[in-house]
Amino acid sequence: MSTSSWKGQKVIVIGAARQGTALARYLSERGAVVVMNDQRPPIQLQTAQEMLADLPVEWIVGGHPLNLLDGADCVCLSGGVPLNIPLVQEAFARCIPVSNDSQMFLEAAPCRVIGITGSAGKTTTTTLVGRMAKQAAEQQAAQMYSSLMTAGKAYPARVWVGGNIGNPLINSLNDMKPDDLAVLELSSFQLEIMTRSPQVAAVLNITPNHLDRHGTMEVYARAKAHILDYQDEQGQVVLGRQDPGAWGLAGRAHGGVWSFGLDRQEDYPGAFLQRNWVTLWNGQAEERVVHCSEVHLRGEHNLLNVLAACAISAAAGLPTEAMRAGILGFTGVAHRLEFVRTWKGAHWFNDSIATAPERSMAAMRSFDGPIVLLAGGRDKDLPWEDFARLVRQRVDHLVLFGEAAEKIHQAVGPLKSGGRPFTLRVCKRLQEAVRAAADQVEIGDVVLLSPGGTSFDEFRDFEERGEAYRKWVLDL
Numbered sequence: 001m002s003t004s005s006w007k008g009q010k011v012i013v014i015g016a017a018r019q020g021t022a023l024a025r026y027l028s029e030r031g032a033v034v035v036m037n038d039q040r041p042p043i044q045l046q047t048a049q050e051m052l053a054d055l056p057v058e059w060i061v062g063g064h065p066l067n068l069l070d071g072a073d074c075v076c077l078s079g080g081v082p083l084n085i086p087l088v089q090e091a092f093a094r095c096i097p098v099s100n101d102s103q104m105f106l107e108a109a110p111c112r113v114i115g116i117t118g119s120a121g122k123t124t125t126t127t128l129v130g131r132m133a134k135q136a137a138e139q140q141a142a143q144m145y146s147s148l149m150t151a152g153k154a155y156p157a158r159v160w161v162g163g164n165i166g167n168p169l170i171n172s173l174n175d176m177k178p179d180d181l182a183v184l185e186l187s188s189f190q191l192e193i194m195t196r197s198p199q200v201a202a203v204l205n206i207t208p209n210h211l212d213r214h215g216t217m218e219v220y221a222r223a224k225a226h227i228l229d230y231q232d233e234q235g236q237v238v239l240g241r242q243d244p245g246a247w248g249l250a251g252r253a254h255g256g257v258w259s260f261g262l263d264r265q266e267d268y269p270g271a272f273l274q275r276n277w278v279t280l281w282n283g284q285a286e287e288r289v290v291h292c293s294e295v296h297l298r299g300e301h302n303l304l305n306v307l308a309a310c311a312i313s314a315a316a317g318l319p320t321e322a323m324r325a326g327i328l329g330f331t332g333v334a335h336r337l338e339f340v341r342t343w344k345g346a347h348w349f350n351d352s353i354a355t356a357p358e359r360s361m362a363a364m365r366s367f368d369g370p371i372v373l374l375a376g377g378r379d380k381d382l383p384w385e386d387f388a389r390l391v392r393q394r395v396d397h398l399v400l401f402g403e404a405a406e407k408i409h410q411a412v413g414p415l416k417s418g419g420r421p422f423t424l425r426v427c428k429r430l431q432e433a434v435r436a437a438a439d440q441v442e443i444g445d446v447v448l449l450s451p452g453g454t455s456f457d458e459f460r461d462f463e464e465r466g467e468a469y470r471k472w473v474l475d476l
Contacts, residue, residue: 007031010071014038014064014087015078016048019101019190022168023076026104028055035072037087039063066090076100079164079189082213098193102163102186105170106196111156111180114316115163117191117227118204118246120359121305123165124297125204126185127333128309129316130161132326133181136318154317156181164190181316188214192223197230200316202238204308206245209356212381225249236315240308241265260304260311271310278306278327280314290324296331299366335466337363340473345443346372348473351450352466356380357387360452364394367446371395373421374433376402377453377465384411387452391421397440398424401433403457429458430465434472447473 009032013024016038028034035058038045042061049059060068064087069075075091075098083089091098106113114133116126133156140155157177162169163184176182184198188210206221214220228237228249237253240246241261250257250268259270269283276292289310295303306327313323332338335352342348351363360375373395375387388411391398398421400408405426415424423440427433430449437447455465 008033009073010035011074011076012037012068012072012091013076013078015081016040016045016061017078017080019168020076020078021048021051022171023078023101023104024052024057025055026101026170026173027076028052028057034058035060035068037061037064037068069094069096072096074099076104077193079187083192100190100193101168101170102184102190103194103196105163105168105173105182105184106194106198108173109169109182110173110176110178111182112154112200112316113182113184113198114200114202114312115184115186115198115227116202116204116312117186117188117224118202118240119207119209119224119356120362121204121301121308122185122187123333123353124302124305124336125202125308125312126161126163126165126183128306128326128330129312130159130183131330132309132313132318132323133159133161133183133316135325136322137181139319139322153319154181155319159183186227188220188223191226194226195230197226197228197235199231199234200236200238200312201228201231202308202312202315203227203246203249204240204305205243207243207356207358208382209358210380212379221245225252228253231255238270238308238312238315240304241270242304256315258311258315260307262304262307269314271307271314273303273307278303278310280310280320282314287320289320290327294328296329298337299362301362301366302332302337335462337366338466338470340470343473343476344438344441346441346445346447348447349449350466350469350473351448352455352462352469354450354452355454355462357382357384357452360450361387361390363448363450364390367448370442370445372397372399372437372440372445372447374399374401374430374437374447374449374469375408375452376400376405376427376430376433377451377455378402378457379404379407379453384408384452388412392419395421396423396445397421397437399427399433399436399440400425401427401430402451402453404453408452430469431472434469434476438476 157179160182164187165185235255238258241259259265259268264272278289280287338350340348425436459465
């Protein structure tokens with residue numbers, strides 16, 4: 001459906017979360033007849049209803065009645081709404097178009113868009129690319145296309161960062177101009193129904209995640225691939241070379257392919273590591289960006305995120321000096337290996353954003369000292385065996401919490417005399433887990449909240465979980 005023809009169209013928006021409420025406002029302001037539907041009871045939707053109180057939005061809550069679809073011209077999904085609920089399946093059966101905020105944004109965006117997805121690292125990478133692009137915009141504002149500007153490089157007028165991270169960019173469409181640049185984080189939930197791709201599309205990695213939603217790795221990987229499937233020959237694709245799932249998509253690209261990894265790929269331009277320098281390769285010459293000692297992020301996985309951000313920025317034509325400026329001083333995003341405080345001689349870190357076992361494993365590998373690990377939350381039907389093996393190698397004290405605690409406990413197995421973990425506690429809730437960790441810490445320990453599961457058994461999202469953890473640690 002054309003985004004210029006919403007007037008009088010009946011649109012059902014399912015899910016009154018961030019993306020759903022942004023969609024409702026966007027469509028209502030363009031003359032659509034919007035019906036907001038959410039399975040939650042009214043008492044849980046007061047904030048969302050207040051946000052849309054100035055608009056003629058109809059609310060149907062407490063369930064998903066199929067008669068909502070009578071006369072509907074389009075159904076729009078918030079990211080957390082699975083495709084297998086009866087209402088969505090009935091929309092497909094009736095051949096009613098199904099869309100979401102990211103699809104509509106790409107259809108209407110007046111400027112170039114960088115889209116970034118991956119099983120892990122996409123929030124850090126998106127934030128870094130946004131910083132690099134904003135540095136380029138500041139350079140343009142300072143120099144105003146003077147002779148000092150590098151020929152052939154992109155200096156956007158204004159930069160917009162959002163999508164699955166922070167602000168749904170559909171909120172900002174009215175203010176965007178053709179010379180701007182949008183940096184969009186995309187999840188598999190958004191991508192699974194999308195039939196539009198951004199001009200620059202990055203897939204960092206594809207590893208087991210969200211199998212509770214997608215069912216199989218094949219379905220999950222297919223959703224991720226949508227980010228590049230609908231590009232034309234002018235599109236640019238950036239792929240993680242260390243990851244077979246991402247790199248295996250190179251043959252599906254319609255335009256240019258860029259890579260990032262720990263070593264140089266002769267046949268493709270991109271970013272790599274050379275003698276502890278983050279380095280760009282354009283197919284003919286190398287250019288250094290920043291020395292690894294200037295990167296203030298922990299772990300090899302974060303170094304790959306920096307390489308990814310440089311490759312993405314290069315594919316978008318951003319200048320090298322903007323990449324360097326974006327990296328310098330960046331200490332990471334909130335809830336991703338975020339230092340909270342030192343207490344009892346132990347260093348406490350918040351990695352609440354780690355909602356898959358693999359992300360928790362990357363966090364464990366980022367520290368050399370003894371680890372007190374808090375893990376749990378809600379499982380996503382993911383394997384925990386590799387996580388358990390690493391715990392037995394690296395973790396001195398394991399504290400489990402939430403719905404997934406028993407499943408993780410079974411994967412780790414019983415304690416063995418003289419072997420790690422030396423202690424194991426199972427708690428119902430995170431606050432209890434923080435207190436249990438506080439009972440175990442010694443000078444020099446790293447206390448690490450890196451759950452490996454989602455927050456939805458106890459919290460609204462990983463941010464609320466991280467903020468609660470931070471508060472409880474600061475209150476010790």
